[in-house]
Amino acid sequence: MSNTPDTDNAVRAFVDDHRAAFLAELSEWLRIPSVSADPARAEDVRRGARWLRDHLAATGFPVAEIWDTPGAPAVFAEWPSGDPDALTVLVYGHHDVQPADRADGWRTDPFEPVIEDGRLYARGAADDKGQVLLHTLGIRAHLAVTGRVAPAVNLKLLIEGEEESGSPHFPELVRAHADRLACDTVIVSDTGMWSEDTPTVCTGMRGLVDCQIDLRGPGQDIHSGSFGGAVPNPATEAARLAAALHDADRKVAIPGFYDGVVELTDRERELFAELPFDEAGWLRTAHSRATLGEAGYSTLERIWARPTAEVNGIGGGYQGPGGKTIVPSAAQLKLSFRLVAGQDVEKVQSAVRDWVAALLPAGIRHEITYWGATRPCLTPLDHPALQSVVRAMERAFGQKIRFTREGGSGPAADLQDALGAPVLFLGISVPSDGWHAPNEKVELGLLMKGAETAAHLWADLAENGRE
Secondary structure, three states: OOOOHHHHHHHHHHHHHOHHHHHHHHHHHHOOOOEOOOHHHHHHHHHHHHHHHHHHHHHOOOEEEEEOOOOOOEEEEEEOOOOOOOOEEEEEEEOOEOOOOHHHOOOOOOOOOEEEOOEEEOOOOOOOHHHHHHHHHHHHHHHHHHOOOOOOOEEEEEEEOOHHHOOOOHHHHHHHOHHHHOOOEEEEOOOEOOOOOOOEEEEEEOEEEEEEEEEEOOOOOEEHHHHOOOOOOHHHHHHHHHHOOEOOOOOEOOOOOOOOOOOOOHHHHHHHHHOOOOHHHHHHHHOOOOOOOOOOOOHHHHHHHOOEEEEEEEEEOOOOOOOOOEEOOEEEEEEEEEEOOOOOHHHHHHHHHHHHHHHOOOOOEEEEEEOOOEOOEEOOOOOHHHHHHHHHHHHHHOOOOEEEEEOOOOOHHHHHHHHOOOEEEOOOEOHHHOOOOOOOEEEHHHHHHHHHHHHHHHHHHHHHOOO
8 A cells, every 4th residue: 555645635534434334343342241250151251252253254254263262262263364475464353341230339230332522432342342443443544445355464363351361361272273373573562652642652562470479487477575586477578578689779689680682772762761650640640649669770661671670469377456476387479470571481480589588597398389480572663564564653753653562561571482473552541431440432533543553554564664
């Protein structure tokens, strides 16, 4: 598809002409309460998956299937370009949603979509049904404007049904179907932008390792007057571990923790600094009075590009009213570690084990339980496929596109690891959309620009997307 004003206008006109029908379709899907965390909604999740499968087939995808898992089903679709040398692109999203109830503070029924002042309110409007469905409008615009009967790339979609429940079966699903999911590039449409006025592309997500450390000392709670100061106290040792997590510069003090970390480049730091960051406003959102973190880095650098260690919970001993002078028999510490590109999950877990064992005294037995781990992912700024996303967004938004990262974690790295393909992010949601909160909404103007972006993207990737 040529990069000309006439082409851009044609795409915009197609999207505008089909806007009402698209919103009616999206509203129909949003009415299905596909809450994966609620066992009572299991059939609704399956119904939402069937709706999407049928909609993708009606859009023109010659392959549209439901893939079962031990939990909620995923939806897979495929539309070959007809060119044996064409680039293959996989779009990822999810069709399940967070729980929602009018009593939570919703002004309207969360599963009865309402359009007000250019916004669509409903659970899933932004996270993630709206951002999944924009691709169906985008592909129709791409075909209409180019005159093609198939997309310029081999296009695949994988829309999972358990993202809001931690994606427990997603890694195995990807491994089991790796041959059918094989691709050159992954597009994740489950993310957002900096703001309505500052469109951005996310270039990476942090990984996650979290664990629980159980400490045991005496065989039972014992008298602190008779035994305190002469035997190890597991609650004290839990506190000592928590205090030893960081050095004086708030750097994680676990030996080997930073091995392999991909450091920020000067250019990336400059790009982060260009963003209109209101630290006072951010602090209000964080419900915090001050910032604090690793010395030498800005707030955005800390949450996007630096690894972290956090105490999520600490407990042990007597917690009731008044005093109880004991040495408790047990204590517990919950920790989480956000990882950045270059860090290895297994090596971090091993480093934590060695660190705990080295710090605990004789007489304290311990056990470390790790939960599911997520690997970090990062796409270099100069990657040609990333530049295709940037150009497509610039055509849709008519302005310069800036760059962000995501401080949180998600299943994108599972796709990167299993498929060996770079992960790119195409999202149009903004912070005010209220993901997981009452009155979730999506800005309709941004949703349409997302569809325009998708319409421009496939031809650009076909021409320029290979490394």
